[in-house]
Amino acid sequence: MIEQSFSQWRRRHFLRDTACGLGGIALADLLARDLPAGVEDNSSRPLAPKPPHHAPTAKNVIFLFMAGAPSQLDLFDPKPALVKHHGEPVPESYLSGLKDSLIKGSARLFGSPRTFNKHGECGMDFSDFLPNLATCADDLCMIRSVHTDISNHHPAQLMMNCGVPRFGLPSMGSWATYGLGSESDDLPGFVVMLSQNGDGDIGGAALWDSAFLPSTHRGVTFRSHGDPILHLSSPPGVTSQLQRDKLDLLGDLNRMRFEQHNDPEIASRIAAYELAFRMQTTGPELIDFSDETQQTLDAYGVGDELKNAFGSNCLLARRMVERGVRFVQLYHFTWDDHSDLNNKLADNCRRTEQGVAALIKDLRQRGLLDDTLIVWGGEFGRTPMNEVRRGINPGKEGRDHHPFAFTMLMAGGGVKSGYIHGRTDELGYHAAEDPVHVHDMQATILHCLGIDHTRLTYRHQGRDFRLTDVAGRVIEPILA
Numbered sequence: 001m002i003e004q005s006f007s008q009w010r011r012r013h014f015l016r017d018t019a020c021g022l023g024g025i026a027l028a029d030l031l032a033r034d035l036p037a038g039v040e041d042n043s044s045r046p047l048a049p050k051p052p053h054h055a056p057t058a059k060n061v062i063f064l065f066m067a068g069a070p071s072q073l074d075l076f077d078p079k080p081a082l083v084k085h086h087g088e089p090v091p092e093s094y095l096s097g098l099k100d101s102l103i104k105g106s107a108r109l110f111g112s113p114r115t116f117n118k119h120g121e122c123g124m125d126f127s128d129f130l131p132n133l134a135t136c137a138d139d140l141c142m143i144r145s146v147h148t149d150i151s152n153h154h155p156a157q158l159m160m161n162c163g164v165p166r167f168g169l170p171s172m173g174s175w176a177t178y179g180l181g182s183e184s185d186d187l188p189g190f191v192v193m194l195s196q197n198g199d200g201d202i203g204g205a206a207l208w209d210s211a212f213l214p215s216t217h218r219g220v221t222f223r224s225h226g227d228p229i230l231h232l233s234s235p236p237g238v239t240s241q242l243q244r245d246k247l248d249l250l251g252d253l254n255r256m257r258f259e260q261h262n263d264p265e266i267a268s269r270i271a272a273y274e275l276a277f278r279m280q281t282t283g284p285e286l287i288d289f290s291d292e293t294q295q296t297l298d299a300y301g302v303g304d305e306l307k308n309a310f311g312s313n314c315l316l317a318r319r320m321v322e323r324g325v326r327f328v329q330l331y332h333f334t335w336d337d338h339s340d341l342n343n344k345l346a347d348n349c350r351r352t353e354q355g356v357a358a359l360i361k362d363l364r365q366r367g368l369l370d371d372t373l374i375v376w377g378g379e380f381g382r383t384p385m386n387e388v389r390r391g392i393n394p395g396k397e398g399r400d401h402h403p404f405a406f407t408m409l410m411a412g413g414g415v416k417s418g419y420i421h422g423r424t425d426e427l428g429y430h431a432a433e434d435p436v437h438v439h440d441m442q443a444t445i446l447h448c449l450g451i452d453h454t455r456l457t458y459r460h461q462g463r464d465f466r467l468t469d470v471a472g473r474v475i476e477p478i479l480a
Contacts, residue, residue: 046216046267047189049181052450057414057480058373059183060321061176061445063329064314064356066348067157067202068336071112071382071399072407073428074345075127077144078116081426082384086111090385094429109427110386110397113342122418129349132357138418139360139369141410141478145422145431148380148438151401153336156379157203160438163467167206170458172442173327174210174217175467176449179456183324187286188220190327191320195309195351202333212460215265219329222316223287286319299358311355318362321372335378338387339398360411373413373448375441381406384427405431408441414448416480439472447474 073079088109114127120137150156155165162169170178173190182189192208208219258266289297292315300315301307310332317328332352337344356376363369382399405424411417423433443453446467453472457464 046214047177047182047184049183050179052180053452053455054450056448056450057370058412058448059371060325061173061327061373061375061413061449062317062321062359063172063327064352064374064376065157065161065207065329065331066335066352066376066378067331067333068153069156069378069380069382069401069406070335070348071337071341071345072144072405073382073384073399074112074114074341075130075349076125076142076407076409077424077428078114078125078127079112079384079424079426079428082109082428083111085109091427094427107383107385107387107400109384110399120418122420124418124420129346130353132354136357136360136411139364139411141415141417141419141421142407143410143421143436143441143475143478144405144407144424145434146377146381146406146408146436146438146441147431148403151380151403153379153401154203156401156403157207160377160379160441161203161207162209162211163439163442163469168211169465170211170213170217170467171206171208171219172445172467173208173219173329174213175456176327176446176451177217178210178213178458179446179451180326180449182326184320184326185324187320187323187325189325190217190219190329191325192219192221192329192331193223193313193316194221195313195330195332196334202331207331208329212465213458214267215269219327286323287316289315296358296362299354299362301354301358306351307354310352311358314355314359315362318359318366318368321363321368322366337382337398338400340396341398344398363412369412371413373415373445374411375408375445376410377408378406384429402429404429405435410478414480415444415478419478421475421478434477436475437471439468440475442468443472444475444478447479 073082086109090107090109112127114129116125116127117134118124119126119134122138124134124137124140124142126134126137148156148159150159150165158167158169159165161171163172171190173192177189190208205219205221208221210216210218254266254269257263289302289312296315297303301311302315304311310330313330317330320328332348335345335348360369360374363372363374380401380403383402385400386397387400405428421434422431422436424430425432446453446456453466453468453474457466459465
């Protein structure tokens, strides 16, 4: 009887009686493209969007990292008492029992020569070095009481970006894409862009590395001109079809290898090849500013010899979040002004602050600021004392590294606007009110993205790792 039923099975009967099954297979494939990672096997789409832990207030992050540490005392945190006592020895009350070798010895109080004014309806303080950024006062959340554990550049940069002051841990952007994936199919989920003013102190690629997370989550460095990524264009004579055939063959071989070893890095490699192929079309379009108005280009400083590098990166950051890139990080260095502070600080501000202001206003005008969290800051701050170095000229003083209290800015993405959080003492040395640790900043950034920082973990070498290590708390008062 069974043999008879099979012998009577015809192609027409098969298609008729299994239509729902075949349709279900097709539907499952289509749905798999839209389902969050973890619901279905997304080994072919490692950056597929994933559900957050709670309702997010931001979809994307743009972190403007000012490597080298800008002087908060000359930009955001006016100290009349410091000006009044300029040149005097450091009070004994600050030195007694203090484990800070940087300010002991011949250092003197260094009052800022900058002029400060209050801006916006909120009355936020900005120095005369920030005329453009000051116009964004009512969009900004200024945190004056940030502190960190390290006073050396590279470890402190690792602390801010990776949560610990040592190499080998994933960066914040990598954690964000690991936790949430990305909404862009044709661009990386985590993009890094660099600009500089002279030789700078920066920790290098470790600041945007994925470490033990799958390499798909590593930050991809972009250039603002030419090929966005070196060697992205095909060489002469290699057609798109030839490239497609080559990738298909490589994909088949890699999938065979993946079935044998189940190594997630093989899946990451397959995804990277496919992403690179798609970026050969989307990448050049991304950095083509011909569809931007001249007014927009001028606002960012594009084409200006001094402002172009950082301004172009700010404009690219906006274009990236428009296209669904989850985490964009801009590095500008160096702000490490141990001497000739006024001239060097002025130069860095001229190069960057117009682009930052243009980015905030452009996102707001396009309705993107509510969904995009902007973060501005360095790895630590600068001392209220001058740094006396042999051979420098009087009037060319600078400030040394200061991990105990510094200022960071945030905007959009669910944080309060026109709000100042925290306060430092009368000399700007310690946080006197509402201290905020670097881990608290990281926990808050993840919170705005809809991630509980204590639940975003990855088991490696027998323990669960997370961005905030074993600390961190969300800064509730700054949330809108």
